[in-house]
Amino acid sequence: MGKMRAAHAVKLKTIVCKEIEIPHVTDNRVLVKTKLSSICGSDLHVVNMGYTAYASDFPLPYGAPGHEGVGEIVESRSPDFSEGESVLTVPNIYSSKTFADYQVIEPRYLVKLPSNGNANKLMMAQQLATVEYSCKHIDSIEGKTVAVIGQGSAGLFHDFILKRYGAEKIIAIEPIDHRRNISKDFGADVTIDFTGQKATDAILDMTHGAGVDIAIEAVGSAETLNQAMSICKPQGRVQSFGLPTTLKPIPFDWNTFFSKRLTINSNFGSQDEQDLVSVKKSIDLINKNDIDMDKILSHKFSIEEIQDAFDFAERRTDGMVKITITF
Incomplete structure (x- = not known):
């Protein structure tokens, strides 16, 4: 051929x-x-x-x-x-x-x-469809406070879809200036320009220690997955969107997951959705x-x-x- x-x-x-x-x-x-x-x-x-x-x-x-x-x-x-x-x-x-x-x-x-x-x-x-698929499998978004970790295209698309689903407040975490600067154009209400513990502390501070209702992990690292759990309020939800960096087991903050009674979902396999x-x-x-x-x-x-x-x-x-x- x-x-x-x-x-x-x-x-x-x-x-x-x-x-x-x-x-x-x-x-x-x-x-x-x-x-x-x-x-x-x-x-x-x-x-x-x-x-x-x-x-x-x-x-x-x-x-x-x-x-x-x-x-x-x-x-x-x-x-x-x-x-x-x-x-x-x-x-x-x-x-x-x-x-x-x-x-x-x-x-x-x-x-x-x-x-x-x-x-x-x-x-x-x-x-965009993988993000839509991810968000529509979250039980309730309307009126909720949501943190989106990472503002690459997947994070930005989450801002957009979450806002369409009625999220009251979207907090975007992104250290790279040009990505953080356009996040509000896609629906973010507040941006945080640093990562790690400082970002966690900032979210806990702006939520008066309560944490967010939903945390979207859109990076794909052990650190950000565990951070997503740490910024969630008790009985909150973590949506694991970012593809892992390794096939090997990663450190997992079991105590935070267990004591907060969190729900964690992944987005894998959205391309196999019935009728796309x-x-x-x-x-x-x-x-x-x-x-x-x-x-x-x-x-x-x-x-x-x-x-x-x-x-x-x-x-x-x-x-x-x-x-x-x-x-």
Whole structure:
């Protein structure tokens, strides 16, 4: 079928662009030509920190761990999709291959895009949908005080969705200036510009020692997961959103969890939601310009520059929020 470019994470902190054969389509699968993809914070955890979650360690499959992408169907063996249709690809972590010119994907991980939409902005519906999925599984948000730890794109999307669900007060924790500075545009009411114990003390102070009703962990570290528990009030809720940095067990503040009678939920597997309802809702929100993606989409790199893109994303400088990969 010819050749294509594909990212290849060959070892820890090393991802290169290689030329390989275009994959063949099998029954009930679709071949998508990738137009755009983007780097998720979880991709950094996979490539730079070793959270592979695959059947084997490095090297990872070609195109992995990319899972946010838009493209055009060039061959379909599914009755639900036709050649020429524009689609959002939302593969789960085990079939993530959007860092390639072409990908073979199951139809259940595809959603058709509106013909009048902006492809770059609509690509963000994948991550926005994971946040929507996360928030709608929280029992009650209306009238609550919520802390969001981390203001990368996932944290900013939480600000936006939480406010739409009626959160009374959103406290955003973020030490990086440019991310913290735009958080109020997405729904944050108060921002904290430091981390660790100082941030915990600040939240306890502004809540008169009570803590928050809900804490969103949108970083993916042992420190921030335990911090989320420490800033929650008794019988509060922790939503674990950030992908861990390691497959190994991490330190867990069991005493705080136990004595406060906390509830902790994870967001894993949102791409397997029945009928991808959250994805379709997110596409609609973006296409109606209900959310400003211009402040999220900050930089572009070509697929040939994939290593440079990952290095730049890791530094989090120069106003970087979300990197688009072009093909």
